[in-house]
Amino acid sequence: MDDVAAENKHQLRRLVWSIQSSYGRLNLLVAICDNWKYRDEIIDTYEAELREKGTRCDRIRIDLRQPSLKQSLQEHVEQEPELETSPAAVVTVLGADELLGLRLNQERSALEQFLFSLQWTRESLREFKLPLVLWLTPRIASQLADKAPDFWSWRGGVFEFSQPVAWAFEPERGQSQSQEQPPTSPTADPADLQQQIDELLAQDPDSPLLGSLYNDLGKALENEIRYDEAEVAYHNALNCREQQLGADHPDVANSLNNLAELYRAMRRYGEAEPLYERSLAICEQQLGADHPFMAISLNNLALLYNSMGRYGEAEPLYERAITIDEQVYGKDHPDVATDLNNMAGLYKSMGRYGEAEPLYERSLAIRKQQLGADHPDTATSLNNLAELYKSMGRYGEAEPLYMQALAILVKTLPKNHPYNKTGYSNFRHLIQSALEAGQADQLSDHLMTQEILRQLSGLE
Structure with a gap:
């Protein structure tokens, strides 16, 4: 080292x-x-x-x-x-x-x-x-x-x-429930990775590189929504690492976390929970209770509890994650913004809108300052704050935030990217909700709104 x-x-x-x-x-x-x-x-x-x-x-x-x-x-x-x-x-x-x-x-x-x-x-x-x-x-x-x-x-x-x-333990930090963020780490061609694995198995079946290659293959397959194949790859990565490194190595925690994240995406919550818990226990034992990867593991387990409606169990995990990241990185770090965003999402799910709003606002301010006004993560914060305002019936405040978020995504991603479609869908739902609630007067000029929808109709 x-x-x-x-x-x-x-x-x-x-x-x-x-x-x-x-x-x-x-x-x-x-x-x-x-x-x-x-x-x-x-x-x-x-x-x-x-x-x-x-x-x-x-x-x-x-x-x-x-x-x-x-x-x-x-x-x-x-x-x-x-x-x-x-x-x-x-x-x-x-x-x-x-x-x-x-x-x-x-x-x-x-x-x-x-x-x-x-x-x-x-x-x-x-x-x-x-x-x-x-x-x-x-x-x-x-x-x-x-x-x-x-x-x-x-x-x-x-x-x-x-x-x-x-840095060897790199679990993915869970994202907000309102809008998933585009992946920031690169993914490779699954066929290329499988070829590398096959060649390595033929030459050196005990190679320590196999665990990493299987892990990368799982991520690549998951990115293509090939979940069944990704599950096999993640299991292979976990087995390799347990055999070569031992049951309590941080890389094993990484594999447990990735498999749990896959199960959460597949809504197989009962299978995800013990994997998250074991990954968290390894992190605490091997890296310490205040290590930044503890915050990642806490966030991911909290997101699972949030998805399961176990809000009371999720809240203290989010609070602990925020405390760790603020101590390690400072209060204006992008990881803190993610923590705040996730906690705000929990409060929104619980109907505690008044507590969610300042957290979303603080998360947005950090991302604008640290990542820039046109970063996709900033678009996520704008979208999530707009979603909160829509839930509160504050349609006039939600509209410009949706428009800003969509403008960023259209600028930074291909037109047919699924995140652009999500942004467009959210914008349309806002207008529909305002009309149904008899609050269309909160929105901008009706003709202008229709022109915006016309221009964006290709995203449907």
């Missing part, structure tokens, strides 16, 4: 030095990490250090619909023209690790399009005279070297970060 930490610090120093030595000229710096949450911590660290020295630190995200590094940079520079005149600036490039390898009836998958464009992008990027830190997973970095060798050979440095032991 000490060796890993020391090597990560060494890589971070190399990365900071490479950035500082590249001001005013284009330099491609490839950073590799297989843990998105740890990756974000590294980015926050080097950006904080550089900003103290007067460096401008921008972040861009590859457009999942048109995955081109050059296009994403051009669009960002058009919006932030002062970037080109900044004497010291760096751009961190995210989103490449979220590109799917699935072709989905297209000639090339999003990942293949991205890699193909990079192979022919090198010279056209020279107009951007600043260092670029391109974040990839090990798997995608390997594909980049293979599919875009010219671009890869042009790199100014490769910086590999290995997740510390404390």
Whole structure:
């Protein structure tokens, strides 16, 4: 563990030095990490250090619909023209690790399009005279070297970060009951993962990598709503980890949590509960009662109780999760916003609207401040607060929040994405509820509302 930490610090120093030595000229710096949450911590660290020295630190995200590094940079520079005149600036490039390898009836998958464009992008990027830190997973970095060798050979440095032991346990934090958030961690092609598993089983059936591969396969299948297959994959991951690591290892808790989350999605609550409870017990024993992953486990078990209508059992779990995250991260961290959002959802389910409102408002304020006004998580908070206002009959206050949430989702996601359809459906239900309650006068001009519905009708 000490060796890993020391090597990560060494890589971070190399990365900071490479950035500082590249001001005013284009330099491609490839950073590799297989843990998105740890990756974000590294980015926050080097950006904080550089900003103290007067460096401008921008972040861009590859457009999942048109995955081109050059296009994403051009669009960002058009919006932030002062970037080109900044004497010291760096751009961190995210989103490449979220590109799917699935072709989905297209000639090339999003990942293949991205890699193909990079192979022919090198010279056209020279107009951007600043260092670029391109974040990839090990798997995608390997594909980049293979599919875009010219671009890869042009790199100014490769910086590999290995997740510390404390980051190995990564259960998914449960989301609000009002509107699920888009997944933020990347998923891979299930067929590709199954091929890797088959090859590894043939070569080394006792490999410690099998547990992780089965776990990734479960996530990929779950993301495609192939729940029966995901259940098998998660069980295989759990069995591998129990045999290789022991029954009380944090990775076993991770597998228990993921299987429980799947059962919760399938409404198999009775099977999910003992898995959540065992995962929580392992976390407390191995990581400590105040560890941030305890907050995640507490949230997930509370969400299950909420789904089962066991509100009295859910409330103290949410309260404990909020306390842990505020102590670990501070009161304005996005994880605290998620905790507050979940607690507000519980109060809404209980009809305690007056207690839910300030929690939703605080969650929204944190996400706007920390993530930005156009982030999908901000859209979730806007939607959930609007749902609360609709339940309270405050239709006029709900309407602009629904519209803001939908505008963010339409801007950041493909038009036919299911979250856009949910936003549109919520907006229509608001109008219907107001009409049924005889409160249509609370809404904006009727003709304008109909025009909005007409423009969005393609989302149905």
